[in-house]
Amino acid sequence: MPVTVYIPTPLRRYTENQARVSTEANDVASLLDDLVSRYPELKTHILDDNYEIPRYVNVYVNEEEIHSLQGKGTRLKDGDQVAVIPAMAGGAQPFSEDQIKRYSRHIILPEVGGKGQRKLLEAKVLLIGTGGLGSPAALYLAAAGVGTLGVVDFDVVDMSNLQRQVIHHVHDLGRPKVQSAAETINDINPDVKVIQHNTRVASDNILDIIADYDVILDGCDNFPTRYLVNDACVLAGKPNVYGSIFRFDGQATVFAPGKGCYRCLFPTPPPPGMVPSCQEAGVLGVLPGIIGVIQATEAVKLILNAGEPLINRLLLYDALSMEFREVKIRRDANCPICGDNPTIKELIDYEQFCGIGPATH
Amino acid sequence: MESIQIDQELNIKGEVCPYTFVKSKLALEDMESGEVLRVVVDHLPAVTNVPRSLTNEGHNVLEVAQISDTDWAITVRKA
Numbered sequence: 001m002p003v004t005v006y007i008p009t010p011l012r013r014y015t016e017n018q019a020r021v022s023t024e025a026n027d028v029a030s031l032l033d034d035l036v037s038r039y040p041e042l043k044t045h046i047l048d049d050n051y052e053i054p055r056y057v058n059v060y061v062n063e064e065e066i067h068s069l070q071g072k073g074t075r076l077k078d079g080d081q082v083a084v085i086p087a088m089a090g091g092a093q094p095f096s097e098d099q100i101k102r103y104s105r106h107i108i109l110p111e112v113g114g115k116g117q118r119k120l121l122e123a124k125v126l127l128i129g130t131g132g133l134g135s136p137a138a139l140y141l142a143a144a145g146v147g148t149l150g151v152v153d154f155d156v157v158d159m160s161n162l163q164r165q166v167i168h169h170v171h172d173l174g175r176p177k178v179q180s181a182a183e184t185i186n187d188i189n190p191d192v193k194v195i196q197h198n199t200r201v202a203s204d205n206i207l208d209i210i211a212d213y214d215v216i217l218d219g220c221d222n223f224p225t226r227y228l229v230n231d232a233c234v235l236a237g238k239p240n241v242y243g244s245i246f247r248f249d250g251q252a253t254v255f256a257p258g259k260g261c262y263r264c265l266f267p268t269p270p271p272p273g274m275v276p277s278c279q280e281a282g283v284l285g286v287l288p289g290i291i292g293v294i295q296a297t298e299a300v301k302l303i304l305n306a307g308e309p310l311i312n313r314l315l316l317y318d319a320l321s322m323e324f325r326e327v328k329i330r331r332d333a334n335c336p337i338c339g340d341n342p343t344i345k346e347l348i349d350y351e352q353f354c355g356i357g358p359a360t361h
Numbered sequence: 362m363e364s365i366q367i368d369q370e371l372n373i374k375g376e377v378c379p380y381t382f383v384k385s386k387l388a389l390e391d392m393e394s395g396e397v398l399r400v401v402v403d404h405l406p407a408v409t410n411v412p413r414s415l416t417n418e419g420h421n422v423l424e425v426a427q428i429s430d431t432d433w434a435i436t437v438r439k440a
């Protein structure tokens with residue numbers, strides 16, 4: 001009697017990845033015998049040493065569990081559909097062989113393990129900007145197996161970016177940065193789903209963009225975007241992993257909901273023209289590698305809930321003297337947006353500075 | 362020696378270190394505390410590496426036994 005057996009994904013690795021196996025059998029017992037003789041590796045997963053079906057495996061004939069039929073003696077007829085379903089913990093998808101190898105150094109770590117790796121694969125991180133900071137952050141988050149990476153940028157790749165924006169390559173010149181970034185990310189790790197936001201963040205779109213993400217990584221290079229991202233994260237209750245670079249100096253911290261924000265540090269932006277931008281001031285090409293990867297580290301720690309996050313601590317890095325310092329930062333009860341009586345209740349688009357077009361790199 | 366009730370068996374013959382430990386750890390993660398996993402390996406370094414790593418993670422290695430010319434069984438109770 002030709003009968004079809006459905007093999008669920010956890011067992012498919014033992015059936016040469018076939019979801020359905022055809023077999024000739026008159027009853028369930030002979031069907032199982034036939035199955036394990038053709039796929040010997042399947043045996044320990046569906047039968048015990050006495051060739052009985054263990055308690056953690058259920059067998060269904062046409063969607064009826066065989067205990068409610070005649071057990072292993074249940075007769076089969078032409079065209080019957082049989083399914084062999086093992087118990088699964090938490091419904092989590094098992095790792096593929098490639099994933100076991102790719103993430104083995106994570107799985108070995110007691111602080112990560114398979115559970116932590118699943119958290120990473122299920123996590124969604126949004127990178128504001130795919131420039132100096134966003135590039136290294138994205139590369140490492142992709143390699144680490146963060147399952148969904150959103151990338152926001154409206155710019156195209158320019159020759160002057162390649163000195164530090166390591167996710168973009170010569171053959172990407174002139175292409176949208178989000179496209180170039182998405183391609184590099186998937187070249188590193190096809191497990192990662194990349195969502196391209198080829199747009200400039202503004203007060204009318206940022207809340208929609210950040211809504212689906214667990215962690216926001218701010219790698220922008222200008223004050224209007226910095227304040228916009230801060231305010232949006234406060235209003236939406238999202239953790240904001242902050243990084244900034246200037247010449248030879250970098251800063252990083254994590255603004256967690258309820259624990260202060262960028263406006264607690266600097267309530268309002270400086271007036272336009274007061275502070276030079278990257279274009280005018282220059283930046284050491286390797287500097288964002290350090291800061292962007294610190295941001296990626298903090299994002300991973302937030303996802304894993306591991307270690308001591310960089311919350312209420314502002315990390316200051318001086319590349320010339322090669323020194324790290326740390327200063328305490330606190331939530332300000334008088335903060336205009338996250339304080340006890342906030343005065344800012346909606347998003348503000350600040351004027352772009354420097355007379356140069358707004359930038360997110 | 363009293364026979365140990367095995368809850369799950371993992372046959373990873375052909376697998377090498379560190380994947381022997383990685384796969385053993387993944388199998389234990391999907392089990393309940395107190396349950397017993399029996400891991401069959403044929404990669405000789407795994408016979409010492411896997412029990413050591415499992416012990417480091419706090420699990421209780423009950424037995425390490427050679428079961429054939431090529432195969433070893435590591436029996437471990439999940440912490």
Ligand SMILES: [Zn+2]
Nearest residue numbers: 261264335338
């Ligand atoms: Zn604040």
